[in-house]
Amino acid sequence: MGTLEQTVETEEHHGPARGITRWLYTTNHKDIGTMYLWFSLIMFLLGGCMALSIRAELFQPGLQLMAPNFFNQMTTMHGLIMVFGAVMPAFVGLANWMVPLMIGAPDMALPRMNNWSFWILPFAFSMMVSTLFMEGGAPNFGWTFYAPLSTTYAPPSVTFFIFAVHMMGISSIMGAINIIATILNLRAPGMTMMKLPLFVWTWLITAFLLIAVMPVLAGVVTMMLMDIHFGTSFFNAAGGGDPVLFQHVFWFFGHPEVYIMILPAFGIVSQIIPTFARKKLFGYASMVYATASIAFLSFIVWAHHMFTVGMPLAGELFFMFSTMLIAVPTGVKVFNWVATMFRGSMTFETPMLFALAFVVLFTIGGFSGLMLAIAPADFQYHDTYFVVAHFHYVLVPGAVFSIMAGVYYWLPKWTGNMYHEGMGKLHFWLSFIGVNITFFPMHFVGLAGMPRRIPDYALQFADFNAVASVGAFIFGLSQLLLVYNVIQCIRVKRHTTAQVWEGAEGLEWTVPSPAPYHTFAQPPLVK
Amino acid sequence: MTLIGRGLALLGLILSPSAYAEWQVNLMPGVTEISRAVYDLHMTIFWICVAIGVVVFGIMLYSIINHRKSRGAKAHNFHENTLVEIIWTIVPFFILIGMAVPATATLIKMYDKGEAELDIQVTGFQWKWRYHYLGEDIDFFSSLSTPREQIANESEKGEHYLLEVDNPLVIPVGKKVRLLLTSNDVIHSWWVPGLAVKKDAIPGFINEAWTVVTEPGIYRGQCAELCGKDHGFMPIVVDVRSEEDYKLWLAEMKQAKAQASDAATQDWTLADLMEKGEEVYNRTCAACHQVTGEGIPGAFPALKNNPIMVAEPSAHIDVVLNGKAGTAMQAFRDQLDAVELAAVITYERNAWGNNSGDLVTPAQISKLKQ
C-alpha cells in the first residue's frame, strides 16, 4: 500500500471549531467517535429503562404496572434499541476513535461520509422512539418481527419502524465502508496486515459482515413494506407467500448480526488482556484466522433459530452439525486468551476486570449456546427464558462488558486524565454481581418451562423472577456510576502519560494524552 | 457455576415475596420416551459443559492467583505453539462428535413416521387453541380459565394460575397421538414441556408432531411463539386418561353437544341472558374490548356508546358471527354455541349504558348458524 507518501501536509493544524457547529459539521474521527459513544450511552440508558420496566412488571406474578400490549412494546423497543442503538454504535464509535490511531492514519478515509453516517442515527432513533406516542402504540412484535404478526397484524407505526431500520442500515453500511477503506488504504508505512492490532482485524472482518448482511435486513423490511402497503404477498400464504420465508431471510441477516455484535468485542479483549498480563497475545495468527472462520461460518447456521418451524430431518441435522462446529473456532479464542494470561505478570485494573469477566461469562453463554445447538434439546429450550439467559450472557457480560472495558482502557487516552480507579472497580463489581443475579436465574425458569416475552407467569416461576428483577435494578442503577466515572474523568485533572498503562503497546500509545485533535498528520514509520 | 447457582437459589429464598410452589431449576424428564431421551441428552451436554468449564476456568483461576504482578510474577515470552493449538482444536472436535451422536439418534427417533391411532387437528387462534378430533365429531376451543381478578391481583391466585383452561385436550394413555398443527392468524407454537413437544402453528401451513404418553395425568404448557397481546395468556392443558376414561369422555362430549342444541330452543329471559352474557363476555371479549366496554383506542374499538350496539341488531349479529375482515375481530360462529352468542350479543346491547333493550334469542342465532 504505502500511499501516504504525499501526506496531508496541505491540511492546516487547527483545533476544533467552536460551538454546536463543531459537532454538526465535524469530519474529525475523534469528534465523530465521541458523538457515537455518547449517543450509544444515551441509547443504552434508554433501552435500560425499558428493561427495568419489563423487570418491574415481572417482579411478581399478575399484571401490576402495564397492559400486555405495552409490555410487548417494551420488549420490542428494548431489543431494537440495545442492538441497533447501543451496542453497534458503541463499536463504531470505538472504531472511529481507535482504528486511525492504531494504524497510524491521520483520519478516517472518508471523513464527510463519516459525519453523515453518524448524523443519520439520531433521526432514525427519534423516529423509532416516537412510535411509542403514536395511535396503536409502538411496534409490539418482538425485535425479530416475525411475519405475519409484523405485517397483517401490526400497529400502524410499523411503517415508521421500517424506515427507521432502513436509515440505521444505511448508517451502518456507510460506517462499514469507511472502516474498510481506512484499514485497507490508510495504514502507515510498515504497518502490514499481519501487524494490525487485533481490534483492527476484528473490525475489518465485522465491516465485511455488515456490508454482506445489512442490505439483506433492508431487503426483508422492504418486503414487509410492500406486503403492508402495495398488496404483494411475500409473507402471506393467501397470495402464495410463506411466513416461514420471513424467518429464513431474517435469520440469514440475524445470525451474522450476532457475530457483528461480538467480533469487535473479541478484538477489544484481545487488546486488553495482553496489556495487563504484560505478555504478547498468544496465537495472534490463529486469532485472526478464527475470526475470519467464525464470520464465514455465521452464514450457514441461521436455521438453528428455527428448529421448531417443522424443517425436514435432513435440514435439522445440517444446521445442528454446522452450529456445533462453529463452537471450535470460538473455543480456540477462549483458549488463546487463557494461554495469554498463563505465566504472565497480571495486574487487575478496571479494564482487565471487565475483560476477565468477559472471558468467563461469555464462555458460560457459549456453553448454553452449544446446548441450544442440539436440535432435540432445543425443542425444549426454544423460545423460553433459557434462550433469554443465553443471549443476554453473550451480549451483556459479552458485548457490553467489552465496550465498558474498552472505555476504561482508552478513556485516559481520550481525556488525558486517569479515571478514578476505586470508582471504576466499584462499578465493575456492582455490574458483575448485578448481571449474574439478573441472568443466571433465567436459566432455571427457562428450563422449568417459562416462555419468553410474556408479561405474566405461573406461580412456580415467581421466586427466580423476583431475584432476576432485583439483580436488574442493581445492574441498571450501577450504570449511573459509569456515567459519573466518565464525567469525572473528563472534569477532574489527573494527568496521565502517553503510555498510560505499563504493558500497553501499539501506535495509539505513542501519541500524547489526551490525543491531539489531529494525529499522525506525518505518518509514523512502523518497524 | 453450581456454587453461584446455589447462592442465587438461597438469595431467592430470602428475597422471595412469598413461598410459592416448590421451585424447579432443571428440565423435567417428562412422561414420554422422547422427553426422557431429551432429558438424558440435556444432562449429558450439561455435564460435558461443566467439565470443560472446570478445566478452562481452573487454568484461568490458577493464572490469576499465581501469575500476578503483586506476587512478583515475571511475564514469560511465549506466544505461539502450533502443537498445543492443534491439540486444543482436535479435542473439542471429538467432544462435539460425542455430543452429536446421541443428539442425532434422538432426533431421528422424533421424526418417526409410524401410523398414529388418534389424529387431532390443533389450530392456534389469537389467543386460544382449537382441538378437532379427526374422524370424531368433536371440535372445541380451549382458552384460559384463570379469572381476570386473579390476573389483576384482586383475588388470591390459584394453584394453576395461568396454566388452566376451560376445556383441556383429552388423550388416551399409551396411544400414539398425532397432532396436526396450523393457525388461524399469526404464528403460534404448541408446547407442553412434559411431552417434549414444541411445534410452530403457521397460518396456511400444516405441521405435524406426535406423542405417546406413558402415564395418565394432567400436563401443562403454553404458547411459545410471540403471537400478540395475550401471548402469555393462552396455556395448553393436556389431560391424559386411561382408555376407558377416554371413551367415557368421548361419550360425554357428544351428549353435551346434544344438550346445548336443546338449550337453544328454550325460552330465555333478558335477565338470564344478561347474566350468561356477562360471563361469556368477560371470558371471550374482554381481553380486547375490556371489561368496561371501552376498548383500547387505536387497537380495539369501544363497544360502550357504539352506534352498532343500539341500531338494528342484524349488523351487530353479523360482526359477532362472521368477524370483520382485516381486523383482529374473529368470527365467533363456531367458537361459541347459539346460547352463548345470543347471550353475549344481548349483554353488549344492554350493558354500560347501551340501553337498547333488545333481546337476541338463541333460537334466532341457531337459525343463522345453519
Added chain:
Amino acid sequence: MSEKPTIFQMFLSALAAMFGVQSSQNHTRDFSAGHTWTWMLLGVVVMALFVAFVILLVTWALSMAGA
C-alpha cells in the same frame, strides 16, 4: 519476507482458518502477498466445501439410521 504463497498454500491456509489454527510464519507469508479479494473468494470456496462436507455427514447419518 518469504516468497509469495501458491494457490495451494493459500487453500491450505483457508482450511486451517476453518479450525482457527495457524502459525505466525504462515500468517506472515499469507499476508505478505495475496489480495484481499482472492482471500474472500477462497473463503467462499472453502465454505462451499464445508457445506458439502456437512451435507455428506447428514446423508451418512440418515443412512446409518435407515431413515
Added chain:
Amino acid sequence: MAQLQNENIKLVRKLVLGSMLMFGFGFALVPLYDVFCDITGLNGKVTRTGAAEPMQVDRSREINLQLIAVNNEAMPWQFEPITAAMTIHPGLTGQTAFLAYNPTGQNMVAQAVPSVAPAEAAEYLQKINCFCFERQTLEPGQSREMPLLFVIDPELPEHITTITLSYTLFDITPQLQASYRNGQPSMRRFML
C-alpha cells in the same frame, strides 16, 4: 493525495456494489427458497400440479388420506371436506370435494392454500385439478361443491402410510379491492 483518493473511490465503488448485490440477494432468496422447498418438500408446499403422466397403480398398498379444512382469520364461510378421510392406491386417480357456503350478505372472494403433512409426502401428491388453482367467488348465501382431482405417486416412500392434506381458506376480498384501488395487481401471482 490524488492517488489515495483514487484508491478510496475504487474501493468504495466495489463495496457499494457489494452491498447493492446483497440487497438484491435478499430478494433472490425468495425464489431460491421456493426452489429449496421444491427439492426438500419443506413446509409441505404442493408444487406438482397439472395433468398426470400415466402411472403404474400400486395395488399392494393403500394410503390413508385425511382431508382438513381450516378457515383463516375472520373468514366466515362454512368450509369442510365432503369426506374427512379416504383410502386410495398409489397411482390411482382419486376424486373428492370440499363444500363451501357463504353465509354473509356480500359477494366474497376466497383463496384456498393447500399444505401437506408429512412434508416429505408433498412432492408425491400430484393435483390434477384443484379448486385451489383459482380464486373462488361466492354470492351471498351461495354454496358450492369444489372438486379436487389428485393422484399419489407410487414412488411414495414405504414408511409413509398416512397423508394429511389441509386447505386453509383465506378471505381475499379486501385485498383485491385494495390492490385495485392502488391500480396495482398483486406482484406475486397466485401460485399452486
